[in-house]
Amino acid sequence: MTLKIGVIGTGMIGRDHTRRIQNVLAGAQVVALSDYSSEAAKAVQADLAPDATVHATGQELIAANTVDAVLVCSTGSTHEDYVLAAIEAGKPVFCEKPLATTAEGAKRIVDAEVAAGKRLVQVGFMRRYDSGYVALKDAVVNNTGAPIMVHAAHRNPAVPEQYVTPMAIHDTFVHEIDVFRWLLDDDYVSARVTFPRSCAASHAKLRDPQIVTLTTAKGVVINTEIYVNCKYGYDIQCQVVGEDGVAYLPEPQAIKMRLGAKFQNEILTDWKDRFVASYDVELQDFIKAAAEGTATGPSSWDGYMAAVTCDACVEAQEAEGSAIIISNPERPALYN
Ligand SMILES: NC(=O)C1=CN([C@@H]2O[C@H](COP(=O)(O)OP(=O)(O)OC[C@H]3O[C@@H](n4cnc5c(N)ncnc54)[C@H](O)[C@@H]3O)[C@@H](O)[C@H]2O)C=CC1
Numbered sequence: 204m205t206l207k208i209g210v211i212g213t214g215m216i217g218r219d220h221t222r223r224i225q226n227v228l229a230g231a232q233v234v235a236l237s238d239y240s241s242e243a244a245k246a247v248q249a250d251l252a253p254d255a256t257v258h259a260t261g262q263e264l265i266a267a268n269t270v271d272a273v274l275v276c277s278t279g280s281t282h283e284d285y286v287l288a289a290i291e292a293g294k295p296v297f298c299e300k301p302l303a304t305t306a307e308g309a310k311r312i313v314d315a316e317v318a319a320g321k322r323l324v325q326v327g328f329m330r331r332y333d334s335g336y337v338a339l340k341d342a343v344v345n346n347t348g349a350p351i352m353v354h355a356a357h358r359n360p361a362v363p364e365q366y367v368t369p370m371a372i373h374d375t376f377v378h379e380i381d382v383f384r385w386l387l388d389d390d391y392v393s394a395r396v397t398f399p400r401s402c403a404a405s406h407a408k409l410r411d412p413q414i415v416t417l418t419t420a421k422g423v424v425i426n427t428e429i430y431v432n433c434k435y436g437y438d439i440q441c442q443v444v445g446e447d448g449v450a451y452l453p454e455p456q457a458i459k460m461r462l463g464a465k466f467q468n469e470i471l472t473d474w475k476d477r478f479v480a481s482y483d484v485e486l487q488d489f490i491k492a493a494a495e496g497t498a499t500g501p502s503s504w505d506g507y508m509a510a511v512t513c514d515a516c517v518e519a520q521e522a523e524g525s526a527i528i529i530s531n532p533e534r535p536a537l538y539n
């Protein structure tokens with residue numbers, strides 16, 4: 204069976220996911236496209252999916268008989284309505300992060316999915332599919348002993364002018380929020396943010412870098428540096444300190460060179476290259492589950508918990524240096 208997919212939002216990542224469904228992955232085909240800008244949808248149709256229909260609205264695409272499953276890749280603030288419509292239509296839906304821009308919005312999705320009685324939503328937290336994080340989790344479970352601390356960094360070379368302080372949480376740190384819950388099999392109980400002096404490359408509305416400290420229910424303390432104007436590359440670092448030893452997230456594979464009197468290897472500069480393989484694996488996983496009428500991987504519950512934690516971290520930014528308590532709602536049985 205070939206799963207017929209409709210893609211809503213054909214910007215940067217919607218285009219890239221369309222490419223991987225059409226050219227890389229097995230078992231699915233993009234049959235429908237929709238974007239707020241019809242030119243953007245038509246451009247992706249012309250370049251990657253000539254047989255796909257272009258729909259005036261995402262709602263129309265979701266309702267189309269030709270569409271078995273939906274990818275939501277539009278601007279974050281539009282995700283909630285589309286995911287709710289897909290659940291209502293009983294169609295599996297892959298939603299890029301964020302699931303919703305508020306915790307209340309994410310909760311509405313959880314409630315709708317619970318009412319539907321089965322998993323229909325996968326959230327685009329692709330790091331859970333990264334071979335490095337999978338190996339790190341294996342080391343944490345089998346080798347290091349119970350985790351005590353995590354030291355991490357999320358560094359981007361530069362960000363656009365419209366990127367402001369809270370976006371470091373909602374747009375960037377959200378990946379760590381999800382992947383550490385999964386890595387440690389734990390939930391967060393508090394968040395604290397401290398700011399060193401801002402780097403010269405930043406601007407008035409962006410305090411960069413910042414350090415977020417999350418404490419988990421099991422007492423693990425996670426320190427993450429978020430530095431989005433680091434200039435030198437896109438660099439994701441993580442080490443987990445356990446009772447018996449320390450485990451490190453592997454560096455991306457790179458050729459070491461002795462060249463021009465230097466011993467060196469290249470550092471990636473683009474997150475698309477850093478996680479290219481994990482995007483492939485996450486979407487293949489979606490296709491497999493959606494073909495059976497359900498969803499797997501990061502759930503609405505994970506998207507909701509990420510949203511709750513993001514809200515607490517933004518509050519912690521505002522309360523600079525003070526801890527903000529995170530309360531964890533009860534998890535519905537659907538997500539156990
Ligand atoms: N998992 C990951 O690593 C990444 C996830 N993302 C997420 O993917 C989403 C899209 O990001 P990008 O592709 O970078 O943005 P983008 O700005 O390149 O594309 C967004 C597209 O959505 C369209 N759009 C806006 N409102 C719409 C509406 N109401 N209905 C349909 N289409 C609408 C825009 O016209 C645009 O073509 C964001 O939520 C972002 O956070 C983005 C980059 C990486």
Ligand SMILES: O=C1[C@@H](O)[C@H](O)[C@@H](O)[C@H](O)[C@H]1O
Nearest residue numbers: 357359374375376378474478
């Ligand atoms: O989602 C992403 C971007 O939106 C974000 O800006 C980057 O910092 C992340 O690493 C990338 O995965």
